[in-house]
Amino acid sequence: MIAEIVNDVVKPIGTGFKTTLRHLFKPKHTVNYPEAKKEQFPRTRWRHVLLRYESGLERCIGCSLCAGACPVRCIFVEADDNTDQQRYSPGERYAKRYEINMLRCIFCGYCQDACPTGAIVLREDFELADYTREAFVYTKEMLLEPLPVQEEI
Amino acid sequence: MPRPKHAEPKLVNIEINGIALQVPEGEYLVDAAKRVEADVPVFCYHKYMEAVGMCRMCLVDVGYKQPDGSVRKMPKPQASCTLPCSEGMVAWTETEQIIKDRKAVLEFLLINHPLDCPICDRGGECPLQNNTQFYGPSTSRYIEIKRHLPKSLPLSDHVMLDLERCIQCGRCVRFTEEVSGDAQLAFLFRGAQTQPHTFQLTEFNSRFSGNVIEICPVGALTSRRYRFRARPWDIVTQKTICTGCSNGCNIYLDSRGGEMVRINARENPQVNETWTCDKGKFQPNIMRAPNRIQQPMIRKDGALQPVEWHEAYALILERFQDERDKGGVNAVAGFAGQRMTNEDLYLFQKLFRAGFGSNNIDHRLTRYQGDLNKDLYTPLGTFAPQNEMRDLEATSLIFIFGSDLIDEQPMVYLRARKAWHRFGVKALVAYPVPTEAEHFAENALRYQPGSELALASGLLRALLGLLPAEKLDGIEGLEKIRDSVASCDPGWVEAQTGVAPGVLERAARMIADSPSMMLLAGEKVWNHREAQTLIHMLTQITRVTGNADKEEGGLNLMPLAANGQGAIDMGALPNQLPGYRSLAEKASLEAVWGCTLPTEPGLASDAMFQACLESSVKCLYIAGANPVAEHYDPTLAARAVQSVEFLVVQDVLMTETAQYADVALPACAFAEREGTYTNFERRAQRTWQAVPPTGEAKPDWRIFSELLLRLTQQTPAFNPREVMKEVGQVFPAYAACAYDHLKDQGVRWQQG
Ligand code: SF4
Ligand code: SF4
Ligand code: SF4
Ligand code: FES
Numbered sequence: 001m002i003a004e005i006v007n008d009v010v011k012p013i014g015t016g017f018k019t020t021l022r023h024l025f026k027p028k029h030t031v032n033y034p035e036a037k038k039e040q041f042p043r044t045r046w047r048h049v050l051l052r053y054e055s056g057l058e059r060c061i062g063c064s065l066c067a068g069a070c071p072v073r074c075i076f077v078e079a080d081d082n083t084d085q086q087r088y089s090p091g092e093r094y095a096k097r098y099e100i101n102m103l104r105c106i107f108c109g110y111c112q113d114a115c116p117t118g119a120i121v122l123r124e125d126f127e128l129a130d131y132t133r134e135a136f137v138y139t140k141e142m143l144l145e146p147l148p149v150q151e152e153i
Numbered sequence: 154m155p156r157p158k159h160a161e162p163k164l165v166n167i168e169i170n171g172i173a174l175q176v177p178e179g180e181y182l183v184d185a186a187k188r189v190e191a192d193v194p195v196f197c198y199h200k201y202m203e204a205v206g207m208c209r210m211c212l213v214d215v216g217y218k219q220p221d222g223s224v225r226k227m228p229k230p231q232a233s234c235t236l237p238c239s240e241g242m243v244a245w246t247e248t249e250q251i252i253k254d255r256k257a258v259l260e261f262l263l264i265n266h267p268l269d270c271p272i273c274d275r276g277g278e279c280p281l282q283n284n285t286q287f288y289g290p291s292t293s294r295y296i297e298i299k300r301h302l303p304k305s306l307p308l309s310d311h312v313m314l315d316l317e318r319c320i321q322c323g324r325c326v327r328f329t330e331e332v333s334g335d336a337q338l339a340f341l342f343r344g345a346q347t348q349p350h351t352f353q354l355t356e357f358n359s360r361f362s363g364n365v366i367e368i369c370p371v372g373a374l375t376s377r378r379y380r381f382r383a384r385p386w387d388i389v390t391q392k393t394i395c396t397g398c399s400n401g402c403n404i405y406l407d408s409r410g411g412e413m414v415r416i417n418a419r420e421n422p423q424v425n426e427t428w429t430c431d432k433g434k435f436q437p438n439i440m441r442a443p444n445r446i447q448q449p450m451i452r453k454d455g456a457l458q459p460v461e462w463h464e465a466y467a468l469i470l471e472r473f474q475d476e477r478d479k480g481g482v483n484a485v486a487g488f489a490g491q492r493m494t495n496e497d498l499y500l501f502q503k504l505f506r507a508g509f510g511s512n513n514i515d516h517r518l519t520r521y522q523g524d525l526n527k528d529l530y531t532p533l534g535t536f537a538p539q540n541e542m543r544d545l546e547a548t549s550l551i552f553i554f555g556s557d558l559i560d561e562q563p564m565v566y567l568r569a570r571k572a573w574h575r576f577g578v579k580a581l582v583a584y585p586v587p588t589e590a591e592h593f594a595e596n597a598l599r600y601q602p603g604s605e606l607a608l609a610s611g612l613l614r615a616l617l618g619l620l621p622a623e624k625l626d627g628i629e630g631l632e633k634i635r636d637s638v639a640s641c642d643p644g645w646v647e648a649q650t651g652v653a654p655g656v657l658e659r660a661a662r663m664i665a666d667s668p669s670m671m672l673l674a675g676e677k678v679w680n681h682r683e684a685q686t687l688i689h690m691l692t693q694i695t696r697v698t699g700n701a702d703k704e705e706g707g708l709n710l711m712p713l714a715a716n717g718q719g720a721i722d723m724g725a726l727p728n729q730l731p732g733y734r735s736l737a738e739k740a741s742l743e744a745v746w747g748c749t750l751p752t753e754p755g756l757a758s759d760a761m762f763q764a765c766l767e768s769s770v771k772c773l774y775i776a777g778a779n780p781v782a783e784h785y786d787p788t789l790a791a792r793a794v795q796s797v798e799f800l801v802v803q804d805v806l807m808t809e810t811a812q813y814a815d816v817a818l819p820a821c822a823f824a825e826r827e828g829t830y831t832n833f834e835r836r837a838q839r840t841w842q843a844v845p846p847t848g849e850a851k852p853d854w855r856i857f858s859e860l861l862l863r864l865t866q867q868t869p870a871f872n873p874r875e876v877m878k879e880v881g882q883v884f885p886a887y888a889a890c891a892y893d894h895l896k897d898q899g900v901r902w903q904q905g
């Protein structure tokens with residue numbers, strides 16, 4: 001009877017705790033999210049960013065190729081003329097409105113592939129949760145990377 | 154030589170890629186290749202312009218069958234766009250040599266091409282892109298710096314030129330020389346600097362400038378209106394027709410997210426070939442006009458207040474029935490607009506005839522408001538234009554009478570000019586001031602404004618003197634005609650019209666010498682003081698010259714607005730039922746409608762407005778018209794709508810007329826609904842819905858049908874297709890125009 005209890009109950013528990021004990025001294029794979037975050041792979045595809053040139057001009061020329069490539073049609077681009085007074089990007093055309101519906105986006109990265117100027121890229125920011133549906137339509141202002149800091153002369 | 158209308162083309166035997174086929178002699182090889190689905194890429198060739206062989210994209214290998222059965226090949230590839238098919242021709246479109254040549258041509262074109270496709274409005278629908286993708290080299294061997302020229306150079310308010318993208322195909326230049334005839338564009342400079350531009354680098358000033366945007370095979374000529382608005386994959390394309398004038402050009406209406414972004418021509422060889430006029434192509438976006446009527450409104454305390462549809466219906470029916478019961482059927486009246494479709498017009502007159510029992514309906518904004526049933530327009534037996542568009546190419550003389558053709562009927566102008574340019578058809582113009590059509594007319598009669606009748610009588614008299622006796626034989630009532638114009642000798646005509654006897658004589662001789670003549674009569678006839686007599690006179694000219702029963706000649710009184718013809722066909726007239734029936738022939742209509750109809754003729758528009766002033770007409774329903782701005786006597790119309798007791802206006806926009814309305818109803822604009830229009834050659838053509846309706850707007854036919862339902866308790870029509878079916882019952886000629894028959898190109902209704 002006692003031998004049975006030792007064999008069927010105590011021993012397995014002991015084996016289990018042994019494994020636990022062994023892992024206590026091994027390197028850990030989990031992190032203490034959200035206080036700590038894991039480093040993302042360099043080519044990970046999460047939230048989009050619209051890049052700028054070093055001069056501060058937008059790379060996006062409003063050509064809509066990303067919208068055409070998008071398999072779920074979640075990108076909307078409205079273009080306009082650059083003028084010499086109001087210049088957003090090099091050349092004649094810039095994106096006046098640029099919107100991505102993040103609820104629809106499947107993060108396939110086709111837009112990034114299609115972009116002739118390397119303007120739209122998918123980067124490592126994966127924390128996209130929000131409370132309302134409207135908040136998931138990312139506008140150009142949200143997507144555009146901040147202006148490079150001008151150095152004081 | 155005019156192009157014979159029913160010529161049987163001679164067929165020749167040719168062979169393309171090993172497939173034997175028969176094609177009409179003289180057809181260009183590039184078109185013949187399409188018959189066997191052999192793809193021959195082109196840049197400069199355009200079906201509706203003369204081939205010039207400028208770009209060499211269409212090279213094919215060609216040989217000829219020899220009597221002994223062998224094939225003798227030409228040593229070098231040939232441009233298939235300039236090679237007419239002849240007996241025994243053998244062609245290959247996919248030989249190794251040809252594939253290499255195409256690559257070379259494209260590489261050459263791309264040496265200096267900027268390839269800024271991402272920002273080019275042509276990108277995605279660009280023949281250069283397509284041809285390069287299918288036939289071109291995948292990379293270029295040229296690494297030198299490309300030529301730089303001005304980009305985004307405005308040529309006019311409508312057209313933008315990008316010189317770097319031009320491949321010098323010459324389509325635009327040829328268009329202005331051959332088709333529009335204004336010869337505005339030309340190639341300037343030489344070599345790498347060659348560029349299409351206006352001669353003096355001035356503004357590109359043409360009424361057909363929009364077409365060059367469409368025919369340019371690259372993004373060199375683009376639309377300023379459409380510039381950067383959308384890419385081809387952003388838009389939804391809907392076929393429909395333009396409602397700018399009674400030509401009814403076939404168009405594609407492109408929209409993005411429910412907003413119209415551009416209009417392109419849709420090919421219809423019978424109507425607009427593949428052209429549009431700038432008035433239509435660049436028409437303002439009526440769907441988004443700021444002054445649209447958004448919801449039904451009723452005037453309360455002096456201002457129009459939004460209400461529900463049923464309230465508006467109830468008020469209209471209450472007032473109309475009330476006044477009709479008090480003052481008789483003449484207390485109510487309806488004015489129909491010519492922008493409405495056939496279905497709308499048909500139901501509108503049905504609403505008045507079957508619903509209110511009144512014949513007080515009219516659609517005419519012109520001075521001519523005579524009885525259309527009188528035998529004044531006999532050639533066809535009905536008051537409808539005799540000819541179709543392509544008859545212009547088959548006739549020997551085009552007589553443009555009292556019409557500024559380029560303004561009133563731009564497509565007729567283009568076709569008439571083509572007839573002259575391609576087929577040597579002569580033209581004669583009679584108009585008070587010089588018009589564009591004079592540049593190809595052999596003779597022009599410039600008369601004193603208002604003296605059209607004197608001119609026509611003088612011409613008739615001169616013709617009777619010139620025409621050979623055997624031609625005049627058998628013309629009914631010839632003596633009477635002779636007597637009626639006996640006093641109109643050239644001296645009298647000169648005094649009346651200012652046309653010198655020599656000029657008149659020459660014009661008359663032109664007519665007398667022509668085997669056939671197409672008479673195109675326009676606005677000056679509709680608005681003449683004695684229009685009825687004038688039309689009678691023109692009919693007599695048509696008859697004595699033997700054109701009354703010709704296919705390639707005849708009298709054409711061209712309606713001035715989109716559906717002017719449909720309004721007559723549908724019986725939006727005080728004394729005529731649908732299908733040119735007089736009021737006495739109402740029995741068949743009563744059988745279909747299941748009610749009794751009034752016999753007493755109603756009031757024509759002038760009389761109707763007068764009656765409003767005298768307040769014998771108490772309720773006026775104006776649908777789709779703006780008489781205050783468009784009636785030939787705007788003051789009369791304005792006073793009438795101000796003084797009438799109860800005014801209902803149903804329209805797309807808050808027009809000058811709608812300002813005075815007691816009830817304003819929102820109607821759908823042409824692209825927000827479907828229907829049919831009948832163009833000036835009696836061709837019924839369909840429109841399709843391209844964008845969603847604005848606000849609470851409803852299609853006109855639905856409004857009438859809902860009113861009718863409340864009045865007669867009969868099953869209403871649920872869609873325009875059903876309305877058209879009913880039209881076919883009461884007017885058998887329209888049975889051929891049922892929706893199932895109309896297809897993309899429309900059907901011309903025939904009497905009898
Ligand atoms: S992000 Fe790139 S592909 Fe998308 S519109 Fe801008 S330039 Fe074009
Ligand atoms: S014309 Fe055609 S090939 Fe040239 S830039 Fe425009 S889209 Fe590209
Ligand atoms: S502008 Fe266009 S149509 Fe005109 S020559 Fe150049 S490529 Fe041809
Ligand atoms: S299409 Fe034949 S040469 Fe241009």
